[in-house]
Amino acid sequence: KVSSQAAAVRTTCPYCGVGCGVIATPDGTGGAGIAGDTAHPANFGRLCSKGSALGETLGLENRLLHPHVDGVRASWESALGTVAGAFRRTAEKHGPDAIAFYLSGQLLTEDYYVANKLAKGFIGTPHVDTNSRLCMSSAVAAHRRAFGSDTVPGCYEDLDEADVIVLVGSNTAWCHPILFRRMVDARTARGTRLIVVDPRRTETAEEADLFLGLRPGTDSALFSGLLVHLDRVGACDARFVADHTSGYDGALERARAIAPTPAATAAATGLSEADVSAFFDLFAGTKRVVTAFSQGANQSAQGTDKGNAIINCHLATGRIGQPGAGPFSLTGQPNAMGGREVGGLANMLAAHMHFAPEEVDKVRRFWNAPNLITGEGMKAVALFDAIARGKIKALWVMGTNPLVSMPQADVIKDALKGLDLLVVSEVMADSDTASATAKKTVLLPALAWGEKDGTVTNSERRITRQRRFLKAPGEARPDWAVLADVGRRLGHGAAFGFTSAAAVFRQHAALSAFENNGTRDFDIGALADIGDAAYETNLPVQWPLTKRGGTKARLFSDGRFFTFDKRARFVAVQAPALAQATSETMPFVLNTGRVRDHWHTMTRTGKSQRLSAHRPVPFVQVHPRDATAANLAEGGLARVSTAHGAAELEVIVTEAVAPGTLFMPMHWNDSNASMARVGALVRGVPDPLSGQPELKATPAAIAAA
Ligand code: SF4
Numbered sequence: 012k013v014s015s016q017a018a019a020v021r022t023t024c025p026y027c028g029v030g031c032g033v034i035a036t037p038d039g040t041g042g043a044g045i046a047g048d049t050a051h052p053a054n055f056g057r058l059c060s061k062g063s064a065l066g067e068t069l070g071l072e073n074r075l076l077h078p079h080v081d082g083v084r085a086s087w088e089s090a091l092g093t094v095a096g097a098f099r100r101t102a103e104k105h106g107p108d109a110i111a112f113y114l115s116g117q118l119l120t121e122d123y124y125v126a127n128k129l130a131k132g133f134i135g136t137p138h139v140d141t142n143s144r145l146c147m148s149s150a151v152a153a154h155r156r157a158f159g160s161d162t163v164p165g166c167y168e169d170l171d172e173a174d175v176i177v178l179v180g181s182n183t184a185w186c187h188p189i190l191f192r193r194m195v196d197a198r199t200a201r202g203t204r205l206i207v208v209d210p211r212r213t214e215t216a217e218e219a220d221l222f223l224g225l226r227p228g229t230d231s232a233l234f235s236g237l238l239v240h241l242d243r244v245g246a247c248d249a250r251f252v253a254d255h256t257s258g259y260d261g262a263l264e265r266a267r268a269i270a271p272t273p274a275a276t277a278a279a280t281g282l283s284e285a286d287v288s289a290f291f292d293l294f295a296g297t298k299r300v301v302t303a304f305s306q307g308a309n310q311s312a313q314g315t316d317k318g319n320a321i322i323n324c325h326l327a328t329g330r331i332g333q334p335g336a337g338p339f340s341l342t343g344q345p346n347a348m349g350g351r352e353v354g355g356l357a358n359m360l361a362a363h364m365h366f367a368p369e370e371v372d373k374v375r376r377f378w379n380a381p382n383l384i385t386g387e388g389m390k391a392v393a394l395f396d397a398i399a400r401g402k403i404k405a406l407w408v409m410g411t412n413p414l415v416s417m418p419q420a421d422v423i424k425d426a427l428k429g430l431d432l433l434v435v436s437e438v439m440a441d442s443d444t445a446s447a448t449a450k451k452t453v454l455l456p457a458l459a460w461g462e463k464d465g466t467v468t469n470s471e472r473r474i475t476r477q478r479r480f481l482k483a484p485g486e487a488r489p490d491w492a493v494l495a496d497v498g499r500r501l502g503h504g505a506a507f508g509f510t511s512a513a514a515v516f517r518q519h520a521a522l523s524a525f526e527n528n529g530t531r532d533f534d535i536g537a538l539a540d541i542g543d544a545a546y547e548t549n550l551p552v553q554w555p556l557t558k559r560g561g562t563k564a565r566l567f568s569d570g571r572f573f574t575f576d577k578r579a580r581f582v583a584v585q586a587p588a589l590a591q592a593t594s595e596t597m598p599f600v601l602n603t604g605r606v607r608d609h610w611h612t613m614t615r616t617g618k619s620q621r622l623s624a625h626r627p628v629p630f631v632q633v634h635p636r637d638a639t640a641a642n643l644a645e646g647g648l649a650r651v652s653t654a655h656g657a658a659e660l661e662v663i664v665t666e667a668v669a670p671g672t673l674f675m676p677m678h679w680n681d682s683n684a685s686m687a688r689v690g691a692l693v694r695g696v697p698d699p700l701s702g703q704p705e706l707k708a709t710p711a712a713i714a715a716a
Pocket residue numbers: 024025026027028029030031054057058059060061062063186187188189190
């Protein structure tokens with residue numbers, strides 16, 4: 012328990028979806044000592060390099076401290092008056108759907124909730140999407156197809172209790188380091204074997220008992236082959252399949268067409284038949300298997316199918332919702348899950364509701380919303396395309412840096428110039444997006460980690476507090492309060508009278524419980540009347556809570572899913588095919604991803620010299636064979652080009668990448684390196700179901716710079 016008088020404050024790391032508990036001890040001069048929270052069930056006191064360096068990123072250097080309108084410092088009154096006035100005029104002239112919001116998995120649930128309420132209920136625009144679209148929306152779509160809901164079935168304890176852990180498209184050692192340590196601990200404690208499926212021999216792969224370095228984009232072939240194998244050797248749970256699922260025969264037939272034998276699977280994936288068979292035998296012969304998948308699977312034009320190909324194998328064996336067994340989506344961002352809960356994605360409404368007429372009606376009545384939307388809005392890639400085509404006239408970007416992170420980032424940079432209004436809620440004054448301009452540009456200073464208060468939800472559905480332990484700098488304000496202020500200025504005072512983050516949270520929780528008594532034993536309304544004191548002290552808590560007063564660590568353990576008939580669905584997946592083929596002029600497949608010590612576009616981790624020292628400059632990994640052919644030397648400079656842009660990067664010659672492939676990190680931006688924004692190089696063909704763009708396989712060329 013942490014009281015407001017306590018020097019040490021219990022909070023949550025703002026980086027990855029592991030959601031580690033942090034104890035911050037302010038030093039009275041704007042800094043803080045940082046330690047892991049030994050009582051937090053995500054990390055039990057451990058922190059990775061990024062988390063432990065949080066104290067080094069707290070300074071006010073380059074912070075945005077005051078509102079600005081068209082580059083000139085302005086009062087909040089003037090800045091928000093400009094925003095509200097422009098929104099009103101835009102809605103009158105072009106309709107409310109000419110207004111869009113682009114949000115972030117960095118936002119707190121309370122910020123996310125108010126943004127959604129304002130946009131979808133009161134302005135009346137469906138065009139609210141988030142950078143979580145780039146992170147895990149394919150996993151969301153796969154969950155919904157298989158389970159009837161966007162539900163992560165398992166929990167972190169499953170990683171402790173598994174006998175085999177399969178990591179698909181996940182450099183867990185660098186991207187979810189504390190979970191990876193749990194996996195390594197499990198190996199020590201119970202001999203858990205690690206299988207890594209990744210086109211790149213990552214640091215995680217170096218630790219694997221079996222590394223499957225498959226060809227880019229062929230994950231579905233591997234898991235189709237596995238499904239066929241499980242069926243052939245009798246490893247399926249026929250009773251579970253018969254009693255709790257549907258669609259098995261169709262999925263199996265499709266899988267047989269894609270990868271009928273281990274030899275065919277090997278041919279489809281580029282793996283050796285011996286490795287394929289070793290994987291199949293381990294999976295088939297082990298009851299406690301967790302398959303954890305992450306951005307390598309999700310960030311794909313076929314990301315949803317990849318998720319379902321994995322889930323199919325767990326449904327076929329009944330290994331879901333059981334201790335040490337299940338498919339597990341590792342979310343990238345600290346609050347991707349919280350954003351999903353409040354409807355932060357364009358294809359959701361709120362409280363995990365979609366657009367069935369009764370759901371729309373329910374949200375309309377709960378919010379007393381005059382302009383509630385009735386259908387989906389545009390997902391991120393389509394949204395920015397619409398900006399480029401002039402369909403969107405006003406855009407509010409909160410807590411994200413799309414000019415670095417979005418595919419075709421340079422096209423987006425130009426597109427924003429045509430907006431009548433660009434509003435950017437930001438922490439840093441010099442981020443690429445804060446530096447963008449439109450016909451009217453409003454910059455709003457946001458609170459950073461350590462200054463803001465609210466909740467986030469981690470990868471295992473655990474709702475945790477981020478708590479304030481520093482004073483708000485300059486004129487920075489909470490995002491939820493700024494959004495509510497605009498709501499009041501638009502004439503909706505009764506709906507936006509929030510006075511605290513706790514009040515916002517209560518309303519969000521009450522919406523979940525509105526005309527919803529829960530299913531079976533779930534107490535959906537448990538947090539709807541949480542008092543201010545309990546909001547301070549009773550979190551973290553894993554969602555959902557049960558009517559018996561506990562929490563539900565694992566879902567679907569009774570074989571009942573959230574579909575209308577309570578059966579899970581097998582999905583017949585498509586044969587793998589890259590969205591963009593290589594060519595004579597673009598013969599390489601460019602892969603992208605994280606490095607260990609930087610987070611997203613480096614606006615925070617870039618402040619720490621210690622973190623920056625790990626990988627001080629942007630780089631491209633090239634296989635030795637290709638380096639020789641292109642006359643590239645280790646440490647030299649290479650120019651990587653695609654149909655969309657070019658970058659100049661330091662060369663690392665390594666067998667970690669396969670011949671014909673390149674790897675480039677995603678973090679660098681225009682404020683700390685020229686020509687290194689990976690977003691400018693990738694096209695980002697979206698998955699047709701999830702809208703998540705392909706970021707892992709762009710045709711590219713490389714030459715000495
Ligand atoms: Fe933070 Fe993730 Fe590291 Fe935990 S594993 S300390 S949440 S970055």
